[in-house]
């Protein structure tokens with residue numbers, strides 16, 4: 001069995017190294033042939049086993065020819081990074097060790113405490129011992145943060161929500177903007193808060209949540225007897241990479257005694273770019289910060305992280321230690337499973353450690369800075385193009401724009417831009433995705449790959465232009 005594994009694993013390494021080396025020479029993405037799709041969808045459960053060597057071959061023939069496209073330097077879709085080679089090694093080794101990183105005295109648990117601290121140091125967030133944990137992604141980090149915020153607010157009202165449930169609470173009101181990621185609404189719905197009690201506060205033209213509009217809304221809501229408890233700021237919105245005025249939000253939350261959650265899933269690491277850094281002032285004053293190593297850092301999926309200022313808010317919300325789990329090797333910090341939802345937890349920290357150790361702080365900073373420079377360059381190229389329109393100034397590494405040739409009427413522009421992202425994808429030379437920004441159909445290019453070149457940016461714009469002309 002072990003010798004089979006050794007030889008198949010060597011084959012797998014060759015296969016995957018070839019795959020990674022060949023990525024940039026192939027089309028970014030192509031629709032799957034119907035027969036290949038059908039074969040995967042209807043594959044029967046095998047009655048008998050298969051040799052490991054044959055499994056490696058099947059990965060080569062059935063999976064690797066049809067990738068999502070992230071990994072290619074002209075993949076600009078959603079927020080999906082190329083996998084860092086060190087992170088791939090970390091994932092592989094973690095699967096071989098296969099602990100549950102819930103707690104106990106084994107390497108994975110202690111490594112997680114260190115890498116969470118490293119992540120906090122990178123983005124400039126204070127890190128009390130036990131002040132964070134790795135999660136499946138930012139959606140899960142947000143659920144954990146909003147649960148802690150809800151329970152703190154409930155405790156202030158004299159309600160033990162863990163015992164009595166949300167029915168014992170008046171509606172708790174949270175404040176977001178139209179640019180806040182949908183995972184916040186999911187969390188509010190899931191935690192019984194009701195999306196109706198998430199108030200959408202106005203933004204300025206660029207998409208920053210307006211602190212004065214928030215102040216005014218809090219005043220009227222309190223006068224109406226409502227119970228505000230949470231403000232969500234963005235450290236990089238998904239549509240356009242916009243960073244809210246976090247210092248103003250932190251001031252307001254301190255005055256009003258509200259929980260400030262910052263969503264840095266995509267953008268928190270943008271703080272490492274010297275040009276962008278000052279936009280993040282105040283991030284360190286949030287009660288909680290969600291960020292995603294599986295985005296800008298290129299840690300292989302899945303890996304999110306939640307950082308909090310007050311560790312007891314997390315432990316008070318989630319700790320539930322049945323007798324069979326009593327064991328504390330963490331010097332009073334307890335198990336990670338006392339700070340979040342998962343009980344059996346994967347060894348995520350190894351791929352984070354490997355990715356960060358391979359690049360070092362300087363390597364991560366250089367990559368993030370390069371992506372931001374590329375985004376500013378793309379923004380300039382869009383502004384100079386007579387048939388393209390930049391929809392908001394570039395703040396981090398996402399560029400939102402639309403195809404807007406002179407003379408086209410509003411109905412045509414709408415129709416063309418709705419279809420533009422997919423039309424570019426299908427042409428195979430670049431991959432960009434669509435969105436709606438300030439009510440306008442747009443595409444947005446997210447730069448997460450420091451190996452992207454200026455030529456790649458030119459190809460992206462050529463493709464948008466060519467697809468736009470076809471659609472007209």
Ligand SMILES: Cc1ncc(COP(=O)(O)O)c(C=O)c1O
Pocket residue numbers: 078079136137138139140181183236237238263264265266267292304
């Ligand atoms: C700004 C922002 N917040 C939250 C999320 C959700 O993160 P995840 O997909 O890791 O759950 C995303 C995903 O793209 C995002 O861009």
